[in-house]
Amino acid sequence: MFHLSMPLFWRVCLINGAVFLLGTLALALSPATVSAQPLLSELVVLLLGLTVIVLVNGALLRAVLRPLDRLTTVMARIDLRYPGLRLDEAGSGPARELVRGFNAMLERLEVERSTSTTRALQAQEAERQRIAQELHDEVGQSLTAVLLGLRYFMDTAPEPVRAELDALRDTTRTSLEEVRRISQRLRPGDLTDLGLVSALAGLARDTSARNGPHVRRRLPSSVPDLPPETELVIYRVVQEALTNVVRHARATTVDLDLSLSDDALVLRVADNGVGIRAGAMGAGIQGMLERARMVGGDLSVRSHGGGGGTEVRLRLPVPAPVLGRAGS
Template sequence: MPRLSMPLFWRVCLINGAVFLLGTLVLALSPATVSARPLLSELVVLLLGLTVIVLVNGALLRTVLRPLDRLTAVTGQIDLRHPGLRLDEEESGPARPLVRGFNAMLERLEVERSTSTARALQAQEAERQRIAQELHDEVGQSLTAVLLGLRHLMDTAPERSRAELDELRGTTRTSLEEVRRISERLRPGDLTELGLVSALAGLARATSARNGPVVRRSLPSAVPELSSETELVIYRVAQEALTNVVRHARAGTVDLSLALSDAGLVLRVVDDGVGIPPGAMGAGIQGMLERAQMIGGELDVRSHGERGRRSGTEVRLSLPLPRRAEP
């Protein structure tokens, strides 16, 4: 059976009416009287009675309107990138229906944002897969054909042209390697073929090989069985974190670790670079945060000191382990 709820306006009117009625009854039943020309003592009594009425009315209205003040304060703190903020319904008193509706609205907004973010990230991954496939099949094969043609020309070209052809062949080979590298970043083949641990190890080696900082890795020999979506999120967060280190941190070393505990799985990328300003939220960090929330994880990005000093930055992704079905 649905609960009847009185509108807030009528609650305020009812409180005021009850207070005024009570004050009227007290004056009517009390022996106090007021002369045609009020005496000072009578004015004091009236003033005290008015003060009591105002205080009682204010105390009763405070119980009704206090949740609205909390609601106003919480509204300014809402950030759908950090879900979970709610008002306490038990302490809302007469405004409980309003607070319950506000919390329900927040929950719907968070669910809708999470769903739309998941769809956007899935579409992004699908587009990356398509571009990677086209780079491999179209551009890669074309460059391979050019290399074969240049090799054939070098066998038949005069001696004076071979040096130029060899230089052109080296440029083409470098371009082919770059296309393959870009394709690998768009579609991590190691992740599907060799698993998460091997893919992270390969990512660390590739980062160090591209004139980047030295990446020291600490990875387990195996991890519990994870969904393909979860593995992809872990890989993408590590990839984005290492990319940010190479581009912005000016770091000498980076520690990449994946640790397993009773609480869950923790990915950490820690560098010894210049750090980031507090509260920084660029597109890369925002993307990592949305990916983490999509699989129920928590992302924490913090600097170990002041901006401009070699304080270092830590990116920490915490994921709960999937529960095993009891036999």
């Protein structure tokens, strides 16, 4: 109807101008006249004319402004945590320029958000590495020195003191184990030393061993060589999913599956607990979603309803040449 890039203000002005012009022409060219003291028949004609003007104006403005209402509705649904939603430019009529601008803005925001999240997650990993290293090197070494000292004194101390020293040695040993465990959680050494499958098996064992639900593992004997950051993402997703099961699910068993298909690696952590509220999201789930996105994966967290537990599923596309190396 109008040139597409014409600003909305001018479109409305033009529509109103056209309607007023038609009304004025109708008055000027038709035999209708209005007396100083309008007659009833003249008032009826005026009223009819006014109604026609309002209706025509309304119909024309509706065509222009309805896409804006649709735009407002979709804008309210946009959530940057679930990227990829775009407005339909083709069906937006006169609001097409606005929709195009909005879509471009979303694109920029999503790129910016994903870049800053990646940066934040990388900084978090680096910080975890540093703390793990310090725990291991500083606290771990000091506790080991205390243990050695206690052992020396136990050999020479009289009997009643020896029992006290023995208790102290137990406490120190437990603390040392705890420091090692925290350090291991912060910086998964297993991942680099033993590989992904063993590291995941270790997480499963830890969960069951610490009074958590029984973890049924279905892990392949080997996985293709994956980039270290992808392996770390898989490890962190399993770690968070299992922690969530222990903290929230009240489950008795969890399935931990990792499988290889033609073009993807699929990870599944499914519990038989109370299930999760649709849309429940804390820093943990958000972190899993962002990490998955960082390496081009697709993650979902959902419940099957009726107390059917919760399933975290991560699908990572793996290029064919990498899959070809699996198990070789």
